[in-house]
Amino acid sequence: MSAVTVLEIRLDTGKARLRRLPELRQHLGGSGLAAALFGQYALPSEPWDHPAQPVIFTIGPLTGFFPLMSKTVCAFVSPRHGGYAESHAGGRSALALRFAGLDALVLVGQSPRPCIVQVGAHDVAVEEAGYLWGMDALACAKRIRRRTAGSGHRSIWRIGLAGERCSPMACINVDTYRHFGRLGCGAALGAKRVKAIAVVGEEPLPLPEGKTYSALFKDIFRQLTDTEMMHKYHNLGTPENLEPLDALKALPWRNLQATSNPAAISQVSGQRFADDALLRNAACAGCPVGCIHVGFVREKFIPQDNRYLYRQVSYDYEPIFALGTMLHLRTPADILTLLDDVEKAGLDAMSAGVALAWATEALERGVISETDTGLRLAFGDLAPYRDGVHRLAAADTDFWRTLSRGADAAAHAYGGADFACVLGQEMAGYATGETFFVAQALGLRHSHLDTGAYSYDQSNPPQDTAAAVRFLLDDEAERVLLTSMVACLFARKVYTQERIAQCLEALGQNELAADLPATARRLQAMRWVQRLAFGFDPLAVTIPRRFTEVTTWRGPIDARYLEALRQDYAQAILRCAAEVHP
Numbered sequence: 001m002s003a004v005t006v007l008e009i010r011l012d013t014g015k016a017r018l019r020r021l022p023e024l025r026q027h028l029g030g031s032g033l034a035a036a037l038f039g040q041y042a043l044p045s046e047p048w049d050h051p052a053q054p055v056i057f058t059i060g061p062l063t064g065f066f067p068l069m070s071k072t073v074c075a076f077v078s079p080r081h082g083g084y085a086e087s088h089a090g091g092r093s094a095l096a097l098r099f100a101g102l103d104a105l106v107l108v109g110q111s112p113r114p115c116i117v118q119v120g121a122h123d124v125a126v127e128e129a130g131y132l133w134g135m136d137a138l139a140c141a142k143r144i145r146r147r148t149a150g151s152g153h154r155s156i157w158r159i160g161l162a163g164e165r166c167s168p169m170a171c172i173n174v175d176t177y178r179h180f181g182r183l184g185c186g187a188a189l190g191a192k193r194v195k196a197i198a199v200v201g202e203e204p205l206p207l208p209e210g211k212t213y214s215a216l217f218k219d220i221f222r223q224l225t226d227t228e229m230m231h232k233y234h235n236l237g238t239p240e241n242l243e244p245l246d247a248l249k250a251l252p253w254r255n256l257q258a259t260s261n262p263a264a265i266s267q268v269s270g271q272r273f274a275d276d277a278l279l280r281n282a283a284c285a286g287c288p289v290g291c292i293h294v295g296f297v298r299e300k301f302i303p304q305d306n307r308y309l310y311r312q313v314s315y316d317y318e319p320i321f322a323l324g325t326m327l328h329l330r331t332p333a334d335i336l337t338l339l340d341d342v343e344k345a346g347l348d349a350m351s352a353g354v355a356l357a358w359a360t361e362a363l364e365r366g367v368i369s370e371t372d373t374g375l376r377l378a379f380g381d382l383a384p385y386r387d388g389v390h391r392l393a394a395a396d397t398d399f400w401r402t403l404s405r406g407a408d409a410a411a412h413a414y415g416g417a418d419f420a421c422v423l424g425q426e427m428a429g430y431a432t433g434e435t436f437f438v439a440q441a442l443g444l445r446h447s448h449l450d451t452g453a454y455s456y457d458q459s460n461p462p463q464d465t466a467a468a469v470r471f472l473l474d475d476e477a478e479r480v481l482l483t484s485m486v487a488c489l490f491a492r493k494v495y496t497q498e499r500i501a502q503c504l505e506a507l508g509q510n511e512l513a514a515d516l517p518a519t520a521r522r523l524q525a526m527r528w529v530q531r532l533a534f535g536f537d538p539l540a541v542t543i544p545r546r547f548t549e550v551t552t553w554r555g556p557i558d559a560r561y562l563e564a565l566r567q568d569y570a571q572a573i574l575r576c577a578a579e580v581h582p
């Protein structure tokens with residue numbers, strides 16, 4: 001088995017060491033490798049911001065060799081819940097690490113001053129970067145691009161004001177338009193005083209000789225570009241889902257006070273975004289699909305030139321839900337303007353939008369007052385939300401500091417817990433039913449991507465907790481295999497387990513290719529062991545009342561079934577972790 005190459009950088013001393021670890025290859029890469037390294041480095045008895053806690057970035061064994069093996073997994077101790085967390089991003093991040101000769105990058109310690117970490121195939125530097133501290137995430141990237149050589153395999157990761165202030169909603173902006181978004185990984189970097197990481201991959205990557213590899217590559221490439229699903233991702237992209245989900249009564253509006261808005265949906269649909277705001281498509285490095293949709297906002301009029309200044313902003317289903325329908329903003333221009341503010345601040349778009357939605361309803365109900373917020377937040381009103389984004393990132397008063405820790409933290413302090421739309425973290429945009437609510441509340445990443453629960457709900461299954469739990473565990477195992485290979489999940493129908501085995505064999509990794517289903521189960525359990533090691537108790541998870549007040553196309557949510565499923569899934573997670581074989 002080939003060794004895993006890990007670059008460990010100590011931020012307090014600036015020293016680095018290269019570790020070659022053959023024993024870690026059994027964990028594949030991505031999620032599996034991240035969890036294994038986390039087990040080696042993390043300190044369960046210390047808080048999330050202890051200087052010794054690691055921030056880990058991993059890629060997979062197929063990265064650079066096959067298309068859409070394009071993600072990097074970031075593992076860290078979450079400021080949101082104090083335990084094992086993962087966030088995944090694409091862009092050029094994975095290829096840059098591959099061409100720098102690395103499978104993993106591990107940061108430990110705390111820099112004495114704000115710094116930028118530079119990683120190349122032959123050199124590493126931790127350089128003072130006080131001049132970048134305080135800069136927004138977009139301006140910061142521009143400055144680094146000007147001073148860092150390389151382009152094709154250069155990847156720049158940085159934090160905004162939210163990360164500097166260690167907000168649990170802080171993301172890491174990656175290249176242009178990608179993010180390590182959720183669970184506060186931006187704060188994990190901010191606590192280490194790392195403003196940015198620039199990876200420049202400059203090593204050649206020899207490809208396997210012979211016809212087997214090239215024939216396999218061509219076949220996968222053809223499948224990826226031929227399928228209807230991939231055309232959908234390219235054409236309207238994930239915003240295509242807005243109208244069908246609204247029709248299903250599964251699209252959250254106004255802090256989940258409604259799940260459908262037939263009068264307004266056409267104003268924010270995928271087609272409306274394409275007609276009114278789409279400029280172009282973009283893609284992660286080496287991806288032939290190009291699902292990234294880039295729109296524009298008009299920033300200001302420049303009188304001397306008699307022209308407008310435009311800014312490019314990428315959009316997806318999730319930000320449109322969180323910063324659009326949840327806040328009742330109903331034009332692409334308003335939503336993209338707010339999204340641009342969120343990008344600059346370095347906030348996770350979903351958490352920011354859902355937290356602002358809670359604050360708006362709390363204000364309407366008199367749970368909080370304008371004295372707390374300093375702003376007259378109102379559904380549908382862009383201007384105060386723009387200020388709210390800045391206040392969330394700056395966390396400069398008691399109220400905004402508390403809200404930056406999460407809508408549930410604010411509800412704990414001020415009241416309004418019943419309508420805080422939090423399922424482990426601020427909800428993703430799927431009010432599809434009981435299975436999704438339980439899946440996000442208990443899922444390892446509290447992400448809509450942990451499992452396909454939103455699809456399961458839409459298949460109209462019978463109320464059967466055993467069947468639902470079986471689905472959640474089986475689907476999670478399949479996804480863990482994919483995220484351990486760092487496959488883009490849009491390619492999940494192409495990268496079946498048989499396909500992945502063929503790919504590994506084409507690279508001579510026959511041992512890894514053997515019995516992938518068993519490997520998937522082992523990695524699934526290992527991640528849960530890490531999640532539980534910091535005290536996560538799935539049995540203690542609660543689901544706010546708002547989720548029981550929802551009506552979907554199947555009728556009102558069944559609170560008793562929701563509760564039975566919550567308990568059964570929690571027990572199943574504990575059993576799953578107990579089965580781990582190191």
Ligand code: SF4
Nearest residue numbers: 283284287289291488
């Ligand atoms: S399909 Fe989209 S997210 Fe996936 S690799 Fe391609 S551009 Fe990136």
